Amino acid sequence: MTASKHFHNFPQQIEPAEWFSLSTAIQNESMILNTRTTPEDLATVYNAGLAVVLEQNGKIIGFVALWPVAKKYLELGSIWIRPDHRGYGLGKQLYKQTYSLPSLTDHLVFAVTQNKVSLRAGQAAGFMIHTDWSWPIPWALTCGPCDKWKSEKEKHLCPWRNHTCWLYLSPAGLN
Numbered sequence: 013m014t015a016s017k018h019f020h021n022f023p024q025q026i027e028p029a030e031w032f033s034l035s036t037a038i039q040n041e042s043m044i045l046n047t048r049t050t051p052e053d054l055a056t057v058y059n060a061g062l063a064v065v066l067e068q069n070g071k072i073i074g075f076v077a078l079w080p081v082a083k084k085y086l087e088l089g090s091i092w093i094r095p096d097h098r099g100y101g102l103g104k105q106l107y108k109q110t111y112s113l114p115s116l117t118d119h120l121v122f123a124v125t126q127n128k129v130s131l132r133a134g135q136a137a138g139f140m141i142h143t144d145w146s147w148p149i150p151w152a153l154t155c156g157p158c159d160k161w162k163s164e165k166e167k168h169l170c171p172w173r174n175h176t177c178w179l180y181l182s183p184a185g186l187n
């Protein structure tokens with residue numbers, strides 16, 4: 013028998029131990045930003061109504077967060093599906109689940125990734141590639157966190173933008 017999977021968001025409660033397991037799992041992922049992966053980080057963003065958990069048998073098997081990076085801007089990140097559940101459309105469903113988060117109203121939601129599978133999952137869910145890295149999302153939020161090209165003046169030098177690194181926007185939120 014296959015146990016059913018459920019998407020949760022706050023106020024549905026998650027066992028504290030699950031944040032520890034999730035934290036350990038995503039800290040091993042090279043493409044997940046490692047500055048916001050502690051159990052406290054994950055529980056806090058979830059309790060703020062800004063994250064979705066995919067659960068099976070009481071265990072977290074998927075996660076996505078909309079990290080508040082500036083007023084009116086949320087960065088979709090930390091998207092993760094447990095390795096044995098990858099490739100079945102669950103990543104795409106996680107992206108879609110973010111549309112119904114109540115905290116989304118009045119925010120622009122964007123994502124930056126070098127992971128092509130994550131990009132595809134986002135696109136399949138309705139996210140759109142955006143090639144202007146300075147508008148409407150300020151440069152400081154799109155490329156700023158990358159340690160390779162520190163200043164907006166150098167942006168034309170970056171060989172990765174739109175080739176192996178992508179910016180994409182959610183159709184939900186501000187319009």
Ligand SMILES: CC(C)(COP(=O)(O)OP(=O)(O)OC[C@H]1O[C@@H](n2cnc3c(N)ncnc32)[C@H](O)[C@@H]1OP(=O)(O)O)[C@@H](O)C(=O)NCCC(=O)NCCS
Binds near residue numbers: 041090094125127134
């Ligand atoms: C990114 C991630 C969440 C995607 O989850 P997933 O459940 O495997 O993705 P899906 O099954 O929804 O697939 C999404 C799309 O990618 C495609 N895809 C899935 N696995 C693929 C693979 N190994 N190679 C190429 N394409 C693949 C699917 O065909 C689908 O595209 P389509 O809808 O056009 O057919 C998952 O791979 C993951 O947790 N990766 C590690 C963490 C990570 O790097 N997160 C991203 C940080 S930016």
